[in-house]
Amino acid sequence: MNSDFKNRPVAVIGLGxxxxxxxxxxTELGCFVIGFNRTEETAEQALRMGLVQSVNPQDLKKADIVIFCTPVKGTLAFLKEHGDxxxxxAVLTDIAGVKDHNWPRIRELLPxxxxxxxxxxMCGREGAGLAQADxxxxxxxxxxxxxxxENEPEHLELIARLARALGAKHIPRVTAEEHDRFIAYTSGLPHAxxxxxxNSESYEKDTGxxxxxxxxxxxxxxxxxxxxxxxxxxxxxxKILAEMDSFQESLCKLRKALETEDAEALCEFFTEARRRRREMIHHGSR
Structure with a gap:
């Protein structure tokens, strides 16, 4: 158990x-977790599951750290309506998957x-909703x-310590523009x-x-x-459209090698993919 967060009141906004x-x-770290969800039934379910210790909005005043697990619009709406x-x-943080242009809007509403x-x-799993929490x-x-x-250095370090306590291995720091460019490639494109x-026409009910x-x-x-x-x-x-274009170029290169039965080009294509994959995994494991 991480003593840095034991008994510390932390609020989680959005219980999906x-x-x-x-x-x-x-909760496993020993925090006093206050949950808030737009749908009260979900908040009550989290309480019954033992994931949070309170769903009383008045307890939000106790939280040193507030984690917004909501879409950006939901975060902005909460700050506008319930910032008081x-x-x-309190130190606030979020998990939004796109960052550019968000900070000015958040700063305007920040109490x-x-x-x-x-x-x-950078984690998650398939599915959606509280029942899928892990x-x-x-x-x-x-x-x-x-x-x-505008961020205070000690607050940045607090969230970094929280990330490590949760189990994070790497905690890179980048600009909003850099984040969105990387994420378009490593998250947006794979989902696409x-x-x-x-959704391919090749799908049939017996595909499985x-x-x-x-x-x-x-x-x-x-x-x-x-x-x-x-x-x-x-x-x-x-940024996602740009990554789609880049991916299409790569796929066209592979298609051309296959159409022309260019075994050497095919082998080079696959070998380079293997090299990059191993390089990526090796770098990420350090």
Whole structure:
């Protein structure tokens, strides 16, 4: 148990898959977790499951740290409508998958004395909703921080310590623009490919009888929260479109080698992919 967070009051706003996972892991760390959800029934369910210790909005005033597990619109709406529910001097953070242009809007609504540390834990699982929550998803994850010049250094370090306590392995710090560019490639594009594979005209009801690990792995994230990912794709539209163009160029290169029966080009293509994959995994394991 991490003594740095034992008995510390932490609020989780939004108790879906990610919010529930935060609540479960924070409870395991010994935190006093206050849960808030737009739908009271979900909050009560989290309380019955033992993921949170309170769902009383008045207890939000106790929280030193507030984690927004909501879409950006939900975060902005909460700050606008209920910012005065939060403790003066609380450190706020989020998990939003797209960052560029969000900070100015958040800063406008931030109550005096509060700091907002933008973050993105690179973890999750297929499915959606509180029932899918799993506190182990943070183990060895990458937990990205997006510092702004207005952030207090000690608050950035607090969220970094929280990420490590949750189980994060790497905690890179990048600008909002850099974050969105990386995420378009490593998250947006894979979700686009997985959804496109499942929506291909080749799909038949008996497809499941002919799949192995490769197809299962490639389509795992197609089990997707449609509304959430529609919002994420539109929010990062230009960068995801650029990655689609780059991917199409790579696929066309492979197609041309296959059409011309160029065995050497095919072998070079696959060998380079293998080299990059191993390089990526080796770098990430350090």
């Amino acid at each position: 898959l990610m919010g529930g996972s935060f609540a479960e892991r924070l 529910w939060l403790k003066e001097g 005096p004395g509060m700091d907002f540390i933008s973050a993105h834990p 506190g182990t998803i943070f183990n060895n994850c990458n937990y990205v921080l997006i510092p702004e010049k 490919v997985a959804a496109s594979l499942m 009888m002919f799949i192995g690990g490769s197809f299962t792995d490639a389509t795992r994230v197609a089990d997707i929260n449609g509304r959430l990912w529609t919002s994420l794709f539109l929010s990062n539209r230009d």
